[in-house]
Amino acid sequence: MSVKEIMDIIREKLGGIAEDIRYVESAGIIVRVKPVNLREASHIVHDVLDAYFRTMMAVDERPINNTFAAYYVYGLDDKGINIIIEAHADPYTPVLPSIADIVPAADWYELEAWDLLGIKFKNRKLHRFVLPDDWPEGLYPLRRDVDYTVRPSPRITYKPPLQGPRLPVGPYHPALHEPEYFELFVEGERVVDVEYNGFHVHRGIEKLAESPRFTYQKIPFLAERICGICGFVHSVAYTLSVENAAKIEVPERAQYIRSIVLEVERLHSHLLWLGVACHLLGYDAGFMHSWRIREKVMVLAELLTGSRKTYGINLVGGVRKDINMDKITAIRNTLAWLRSEFAKLADLVTSVPQIVRRARGTGILPRDEARKLSVVGPVARASGLDRDVRRDYPYCAYKDVSFRVPVYTEGDNLARVMVRVEEIFESMDIIDQLLDKLPGGPIMAEKMEVPAGLVGIGNVEAPRGEDIHIIITGRGRPYRWRVRAPTYQNIPALKVMLRDAPLADAPLTIASIDPCFSCTDRIVVIDLKTGKREKLQTVSIPGECGCEI
């Protein structure tokens, strides 16, 4: 279906309430609506047109048009096109209607926009989300008039003590990458509710990137540090968004090299995860062998990029490191070895009774819940949603290769294991195909100019799912850079997976979404009958964060 036909459908469905409908090649179809019509427009796009909710970017556009703007990005996966609903709020008391009841996946985005930009959402509960409790009221750090160096002194807060006997739960581990914190409410051995508390070490990189300290060519290195495991994904998503916005022609060879490195990263990430999952299930032999195999991938990554992790080869316009014949031979040899070794391991792991029995039928995420939350990546594919950015919104060199997207319908932990195991084989095939077709030529674009005021979207299928960056270009650096990592979309689904399930399954289920935040998951167990709290040291996940190099 061409863009024109989709435009016609959108005009027909949204024509009545839209103020303006335009097509921007680097982003999608942008539909501007008045705040009063936002709910209706969201309902039409999300439920009638059946588009996935991908991300939302709130922007302080007061210096440009004296409003606060919110861009809700929906994706028509089967057509590979975005529909963006744009709404503007008043500059003095910005208020928008909440759409969290229509689009449950938008819940977190609204809380974040309230916290960081002070945009109020009507008819919903708003509370502190990203900012710490002692951050002063009324200071919204992502607003343009707040300098990036502002370090306010903490506000003294009083929190009423929780009912029942209390046990100390913290301190939240500040040295670790992104510790998360779940509160599980239990009745005996059954989990009845889940509370999530995160963003303990929110680093404010979006603000930093807008500061004069950064330029377009420095941000890829910053973006790569968003994640210690799949950092390259972020640097590619960022560069894609800038390149799309500014229509920079990236040479084919650079696109291929990016794809190859992205797949190498997926191999290491999935092998890491598989090892961690084995470890969680008490099968440490599987953990060690998974990591033994992974080590070869790490060495390969270093040979290709110069570093085991945080590869640092990406720039806007291309890549910095070429691949020569020696490296191609090294990749082929490693892949051949990996194929046989991993086939043996996969066969083994999926037959060990302690793994299969614990993973089958636990942590179930039904398809309709997955759809409602627009989950991404292996979590979506294990729940019967056939989505993969590499196929649906092709980027880099993925349009030139063929691969299978494994989809399972069970939605349990075993399905998520199986999806990842199959993806490892697919990744190896993709790398082989890319090497066969690797074109010659330069690896860096010749002309590079980024005019201000453009918008661009870059999306990448990370090992954990869709990673999407939106950018509004500014002078010398982005005016606004919005990052949405896959785990952001997947954590809300944990509520569904953990609820009404035995407590003993919780550690595995939490790990099954391959969360990218912490070395130590700490869960507080609150017994609803006695009100007693205890700390459960669940998993010590080696390497599930930036401390893994």
Next chain:
Amino acid sequence: MSLKKLLKPFKLISIAHKSGVVTVLYPYQKPLITTEFRGKISIDATKCMGCGACVNACPPNALTLSRRDDTIVLNYFIGRCIFCGRCAEVCPVGAITVTHEFELASASTRDLNESLVHRVEKCSGCGGGLGATSRMLQYVILRSPASENYVHLCPNCRKKKLIQSLAMKMGARTEDYEG
């Protein structure tokens, strides 16, 4: 369940036997790094001209340039370096090389700083600071020989010289412009 399936997990024993020990006894044995590995950078003091191109490119500000009246100091703080090698890429005279060195831990931050001090040239007209090192001037002259006539002058003296020569062409007397 068939016996074969039941015994499958024991295959791991043969896999483990075949792969043997894969770790090395670091630091007694050589670490496993490849030829491409990027470690700490090394700045060649005999080549660097203090132009600051590397400082502009360095993403985490590990390289900084401080200008004083008569010196330009290029400082490299290893503690911030992300070992990306961007500096080596942009240096116009190839003064920076990326080494394989990575064992950089130290008990004192002093060991993590390396400084390169350049002397600033004086203006041949008024004797004030020129803001450039002698290597920078040589670099400019090498690339555009015509500049030799004015690179040793500070912007103010350059302006003066220009006005003077223009005025001379139009027939003014030199003493109008002296003092």
